[in-house]
Amino acid sequence: MYRFMDDENGNGGPSSVPAKSGDPIIKMSNIWKTYQMGNEELHALRDVTFEVAKNEYVAIIGPSGSGKSTLMNLIGCLDSPSKGEYWINGNLVSDMTDDELARIRNKEVGFVFQTFNLLARATALHNVELPLIYAGMRAGERHDKAQASLAAVELGDRVMHRPNELSGGQRQRVAIARALVNHPSILLADEPTGALDSKTSIEIMHLFEKLHEEGNTIILVTHEPDIAARAHRVITIRDGRIESDEKIK
Secondary structure, three states, rough: OOOEOOOOOOEEEEEEEOOOOOOOEEEEEEEEEEEOOOOEEEEEEEEEEEEOOOOEEEEOOOOOEEEEEEEEHHHOOOOOEEEEEEEEEEEHHHHOOHHHHHHHHHEEEEOOOOOOOOOOOOOOHHHHHHHHHHHOHHHHHHHHHHHHHHHHHHOOOOOOOOOOHHHHHHHHHHHHHHHHHOOOEEEEOOOOOOOOHHHHHHHHHHHHHHHHHOOOOOEEEEEEHHHHHOOEEEEEOOEEEEEEEEEOO
């Protein structure tokens, strides 16, 4: 649930205050994620604390089993921590119910997945419209927004193509357009080049750099050092803890 705080009149209200300019978009404080495995506890994340400012370009890297996927699920509001506080754009999401998390997720987070997650029988335009449909936007407005989002990733001439009529790189561009269409606070990419060849991977990473230059906040989760090196800050996670956190550009 929301935490309640007294406002200036002494009345309780939910702690969902929009972040001020200069405040972090993401703030994680002493985050733990623990799973019960029979009689034993498995700590997937251990006392994780970090912030991400608006317009940062951050890569989270770590080996298999390091906790980076668990961390990505928490950042994307797909799961809740066992302990600690998580704020996204002024919203205390660590205390929210599943329904509240779903609303925040649709508003604040744009997801890009390794396997694209596109509807096979839907056009590129309809795939990009999906978050706007969930948000209850009128057909005409969401149509225009989806077209503009596809144009932003250089697919304005492919709006009526279905996924099987597009290359792997074009499918990922559709997925990026879908992630951006709601103007989320963060763009969260999970191994976005994992299903692409080397040449197409470079093209997609150039697109992420362009989106960052246009003001988007990007968090990239990967196990590939060369992909992480294209970000401007790299957080390395190992055994559920942050091992290092350094700016590289």
